Amino acid sequence: MRVDGPVVVALDGTPHSALTLRWGVDEAVRRQAPLLLVRAIDDSWQVTAWSWYPIVGGNDLDTEAKEYLADQASLLEEHHPGLRVETRVLHGQVVPCLRELSITAQLLVLGAHARTGRARTGSTGVHVAAHARCPVAVVRSDPDHPAATDAAVVVGVDGSSASLWAANVAAREAWMRGRPLRVVHARPAIPDPFGRGSVPPLETADEDDPTHRAAHTVAERLRTENEGLTVELALVDDDPADALVGLGAGAALLVVGSRGLGSFRGMLLGSVSHAVLREATVPVIVVHDNG
Structure with a gap:
């Protein structure tokens, strides 16, 4: 970067x-x-x-x-x-x-x-x-819903190199603005093999879910590397693009990686970052895995 x-x-x-x-x-x-x-x-x-x-x-x-x-x-x-x-x-x-x-x-x-x-x-x-x-x-910007003075910077993580770069950029943006950072990891629904739509992710305790453990690790690293920065973690079972757009509504800034297919698999794919760019009502920063 x-x-x-x-x-x-x-x-x-x-x-x-x-x-x-x-x-x-x-x-x-x-x-x-x-x-x-x-x-x-x-x-x-x-x-x-x-x-x-x-x-x-x-x-x-x-x-x-x-x-x-x-x-x-x-x-x-x-x-x-x-x-x-x-x-x-x-x-x-x-x-x-x-x-x-x-x-x-x-x-x-x-x-x-x-x-x-x-x-x-x-x-x-x-x-x-x-x-x-x-x-x-x-x-x-959304003239009818301007960002509050305490609005967070929101970033999506999925374990890919692009999302880790995005997390670093988001942390810097939040620190420069004096705002909290909200780290979002969404587990997408699983396609139903019988063609009946999709089913929710398997129910597992947070401490037993490797994707959630990885998200916790990212959030903790950002807290350690950015002294004084408030880092919140949001773990949701939802379509990744919908989760980012929804949790990013009213945010000071939304940050996404350009590609996915990392250890969390499914978050911040090209289609997800594209959807976020198209649907978000706040400023969006897109980060590539080259920084």
Whole structure:
């Protein structure tokens, strides 16, 4: 996990960018890290049924993007004089451009746009989170249910290397914010071999369940390594994605690993982290097993 690179905030100029920028600035200040503001312009050649042609008005888009980023940087330097801010216009497809930046970044921050009904992350956020080389924060908020001042940072663990990295990132985030950390392990239902749906996990005492013992070990390690951090452990029998989204509702932050198939098996699979990204109503950080 890098701690020496910039916090990169990707902006698209929409109204939601203001929330994304505020979140990214707060994160950079907490980490005492430089801030890099970027905006991507896909000026690659486009193909139609008839011919290849370049995007019209590419120079205008570039100028507009530079002016937009310069305005944001100017405001930040006025309100955060100690914060080092740089700007960059990216040319090309958004996902590859951001993936390239993620190699040297310590955090990549994106916005998520709420749709009618449940808040969902667009395809760009999902693809960037899947391919980035650093943790990716997808920022959203529920205006009707803002996080309480004592809201916890929530992280899912499943014994995989990705979830252990996620636990480390979550502990650091909770410590920097002065908030408690809630470690969640969910045992998913077992598919019924007779096709009648699913059945609950086998009932075993917590002390006899190896997955629960492993979760206790993770929580205890985080307490030991992060003096003063309050660590809570939630052991639930539920679909992992539903458990994380439910227990993460109203959280200050939700942290997930990008892959699973660890000793707990079933938690934080690609499908689970994808579901959490799509359904959560709070900011989500996705962590890969490379940190």
